[in-house]
Amino acid sequence: MGVLSGYRVLDCSIAMAGPFAAMRLGDLGADVVKVEPLNGEWQRHVSAGGAKGNKINVSFLSLNRNKRSLAVDLKSEGGKAVLANLVKHADVFLQNYRPGVAKRLGVDYETLSALNPKLVYVSMSGYGETGPYVDRPGQDLLLQGLSGAMLSAGRDGEAPTPAGQFLVDAVTAYTAFEGVLAALLHRERTGEGQLVEVNMLDAITTLQMQELSVFTVAGKPQQRSAEPHAHAYIRSPYGTFATADGYIIVAFPALKTLGTVIGEPSFLAMDDERDAWALRDQVFAITRERLLSKTSAEWLKLMGDAGIWCGPVYGYADLVVDAQIKHNGTFVEYDHPTEGRVKTPGFAIRFSKTPSTVARGAPLAGEHTTDVLREAGYDDRRIAELMAQGAVAGPQP
Incomplete structure (x- = not known):
């Protein structure tokens, strides 16, 4: 019930x-x-x-x-x-x-x-x-x-x-x-x-309570930059980056840590809050060029070991077979009289006594x-x- x-x-x-x-x-x-x-x-x-x-x-x-x-x-x-x-x-x-x-x-x-x-x-x-x-x-x-x-x-x-x-x-x-x-x-x-x-x-x-409050309360303009940052109000680097064989996500790492991992000495002297904003496009562009040298799997391993927030870029074919998706039971299946076996996303909230x-x-x-x-x-x-x-x-x- x-x-x-x-x-x-x-x-x-x-x-x-x-x-x-x-x-x-x-x-x-x-x-x-x-x-x-x-x-x-x-x-x-x-x-x-x-x-x-x-x-x-x-x-x-x-x-x-x-x-x-x-x-x-x-x-x-x-x-x-x-x-x-x-x-x-x-x-x-x-x-x-x-x-x-x-x-x-x-x-x-x-x-x-x-x-x-x-x-x-x-x-x-x-x-x-x-x-x-x-x-x-x-x-x-x-x-x-x-x-x-x-x-x-x-x-x-x-x-x-x-x-x-x-x-x-x-x-x-x-x-x-x-x-x-x-x-x-x-x-x-x-x-x-x-x-x-x-x-x-x-x-x-x-839904945009944070972004709009940064604008209305803090007065910070919604300014996009020359590089394709994933969010106007997040410091660099933040976005999708091409690798030797695909794409990965990198989310505002400490610049010194990132510089060590990707071999970029200029990052070692940068301040996260000051330079990652003031030099946002430069930081993004350098990161973009460096990440082309290795595969996605290689960068995800190196960055993950260093504590950098990173992850793969999935298509639907990758998503439906992902281990965590399977573990969560994210998709449900049922038989339909005209469409046969239907597989579709289920209900995202779990109830211990009254499950969906x-x-x-x-x-x-x-x-x-x-x-x-x-x-x-x-x-x-x-x-x-x-x-x-x-x-x-x-x-x-």
Whole structure:
């Protein structure tokens, strides 16, 4: 039994941030019902990275395990009535519609909280529910650019480099997940539900609490340098360096120690805090040239023995077979009726008494419509009527 067993979540979200947050709740044992259109969420049918599943897009598989699917038309009267009935017995309602859409569908906080005052209602948006950017598209890369984060790394004068993952979506999902847990704790203490609002802009901004405080409190400008430092506010050398056969990471070593290891006498007379800032590009460039002389394995051994913080640069093929990843059980696997054996990152938090589990893989569209409606009090005759009306749908062929 997971720590959230007994809680019912209605997941009306799409794309990444909302489904990811809801999946984390499911990993902890919550009964997550994915409320999606009759033909399923759009992400079932589009490819990510050019990779399609046999029947279902792999992005959908990765973000929707431990959920049941209810296929319902929320624009129909029958569909609206079904959702309203489910809300009365739900604990959490999660949506990331564009601002104003929930109101038009009749699933806004005011409407649903009137049906269930104990409901924890989570509304996710790109920039906030109101304000000058309310109509802008809340897309990850757009938010990365707006956040300022891209100018904390790389060379001055070169194009800003975005993160190699959907960073804003992911941190927004984690923020919403935390918000649900906090609101449920409040409800346990008071019996009171509430509205929880999470937006991508605030999530990625607050993630940069250290960097932005260095700017706002200490007044230090966010200045990139001529060499490709990995962070504008970290002293040199700090970044990715080519070797004779690949790349390694080196993270702000003591210059005297580094100078000894790489055979650079000028570093022996340098001060870490003074010279590693004032001569940041020079230190980086010298280190870059010196590291070309040996292989990655050789440098990692030499630096590791000297106590220098260093490490390899992995691709995914390296990551999935890494000894620590295997030891941690970072990835989970399950069998899926259309996609076969699915391997995907699991839940990162370990609980000693209420561990996360994969009770089911990503559902087929409408796979659990009948089960969910029966639990809500609908008999088979009424379910058949709703299906005939097109208000709900069962599994798609």
